[in-house]
Amino acid sequence: MTTARPAMDPAEETALLDSIQKWVDREVRPVVMHHDHNDIWPAELVDQMAEMGLFGATIGSEYGGLGLPATTYAKIVSQIASYWMAITGIFNSHLIMAVAVERFGTPEQKAEWLPKFATGEIRGGLALTEPNAGTDLQAIRTTAVRDGDDYVINGTKTWISNGLNGSCFALLVKTDPKAEPRYKGMSLFIAPKGPGFTTGKKFEKLGYKGIDSAELIFDNYRIPAANLIGGVEGQGFFQATGGLELGRINVAARGVGLAEGALRLATDYAQQRQTMGKPIADHQAIQLYLGDMVTRARAARLLTFDAAEAYDRGERCDMQAGMAKYFASEAAVKNSQEAMRIYGGYSYSKEYEIERFYRDSMLMCIGEGTNEMQRMIIAKQWVKRNPA
Numbered sequence: 001m002t003t004a005r006p007a008m009d010p011a012e013e014t015a016l017l018d019s020i021q022k023w024v025d026r027e028v029r030p031v032v033m034h035h036d037h038n039d040i041w042p043a044e045l046v047d048q049m050a051e052m053g054l055f056g057a058t059i060g061s062e063y064g065g066l067g068l069p070a071t072t073y074a075k076i077v078s079q080i081a082s083y084w085m086a087i088t089g090i091f092n093s094h095l096i097m098a099v100a101v102e103r104f105g106t107p108e109q110k111a112e113w114l115p116k117f118a119t120g121e122i123r124g125g126l127a128l129t130e131p132n133a134g135t136d137l138q139a140i141r142t143t144a145v146r147d148g149d150d151y152v153i154n155g156t157k158t159w160i161s162n163g164l165n166g167s168c169f170a171l172l173v174k175t176d177p178k179a180e181p182r183y184k185g186m187s188l189f190i191a192p193k194g195p196g197f198t199t200g201k202k203f204e205k206l207g208y209k210g211i212d213s214a215e216l217i218f219d220n221y222r223i224p225a226a227n228l229i230g231g232v233e234g235q236g237f238f239q240a241t242g243g244l245e246l247g248r249i250n251v252a253a254r255g256v257g258l259a260e261g262a263l264r265l266a267t268d269y270a271q272q273r274q275t276m277g278k279p280i281a282d283h284q285a286i287q288l289y290l291g292d293m294v295t296r297a298r299a300a301r302l303l304t305f306d307a308a309e310a311y312d313r314g315e316r317c318d319m320q321a322g323m324a325k326y327f328a329s330e331a332a333v334k335n336s337q338e339a340m341r342i343y344g345g346y347s348y349s350k351e352y353e354i355e356r357f358y359r360d361s362m363l364m365c366i367g368e369g370t371n372e373m374q375r376m377i378i379a380k381q382w383v384k385r386n387p388a
């Protein structure tokens, strides 16, 4: 459960979204294809996102953040993602790290780290996954051993978003590898890069270009005990997965953006492309696709805002966030694929944008808990709420 956050004043929210749209039109759209095709880190856009306050979007105003409710945040994310999903990952992964500190950190940790996270002076992400442990997070092998006022950390994380360009990560480790149940031996640290903490290989990916995904290597990395989030060992599993509610709402919002973006492109194309003497939008086969796509995008949006509103009320919303993440990510995949069919042969050309939506969308089904796991979470919650 989170602290309730009031909805934003509608006029202020509209002004904020208008300014984001102007930025997208002016700065993002002209560069997206070049950056995506060449997998270039968008340094200028990152600076501009920091200036707009996006690295502090959900961080409380008392720490210099914008303090936005999840609903407004989800609107921003879906709006940007409908043009280039990958750049939303740059600030979202960072904000999941910030959420862990804001929700579970000591007052000293919040005062020290959150203002720097909010400005983007320190940027990073969440380092959970290891080569042998993705879904089964409790199987991680990275260890932190207490040594005086420090901990000494050894292990390898993989697939970490912002791994190369970020400088600080919320790092999940085992402080008691023998603990049973396993989650009781897990702790979360605020881990800035330094001696013993290096970046390994950067992954070559199908999509999600621009943002780097990399290995993080810890070789006798020494970190002050003051960086243990909350100051108590054994809380890491819940701290790491606690932030995933907002993470899932964010992935859902990215899915909404991809589903709506693919729909926008396909709608334009279907009215411009002519066959048999008329726009293909007039052919029933294409109308069936468009009818499905617009319905899917709308349903994804409604589910996502249902979850975001519950989050803003401070309610437990793992079931709603799971449903939103599951449905919106599948909607993104399906809408991208159907847009490809509407584009016909040109969908396969890198001169058109739609192929990026096709490449980017599948990740939404995998990140922040796979859709297989989402369905199991939804079912378990549903049965629990409906005892026979």
Ligand SMILES: Cc1cc2nc3c(=O)[nH]c(=O)nc-3n(C[C@H](O)[C@H](O)[C@H](O)COP(=O)(O)OP(=O)(O)OC[C@H]3O[C@@H](n4cnc5c(N)ncnc54)[C@H](O)[C@@H]3O)c2cc1C
Pocket (backbone or CB within 6 Å): 093, 125, 126, 127, 128, 129, 132, 133, 134, 135, 136, 158, 159, 160, 161, 162, 205, 208, 213, 363, 366, 367, 368, 369, 370, 371, 372, 373
């Ligand atoms: C581009 C990208 C960016 C990423 N960014 C980050 C990041 O910033 N930080 C981070 O920590 N991680 C990150 N990840 C890792 C991501 O979170 C994991 O890939 C994801 O959790 C799945 O883990 P896995 O790949 O090990 O798959 P596995 O856990 O091996 O799963 C393989 C398959 O088995 C299924 N499965 C597994 N267990 C069960 C079960 N109990 N019941 C039913 N089905 C099951 C899964 O649903 C999946 O279909 C990223 C991954 C990618 C591709």
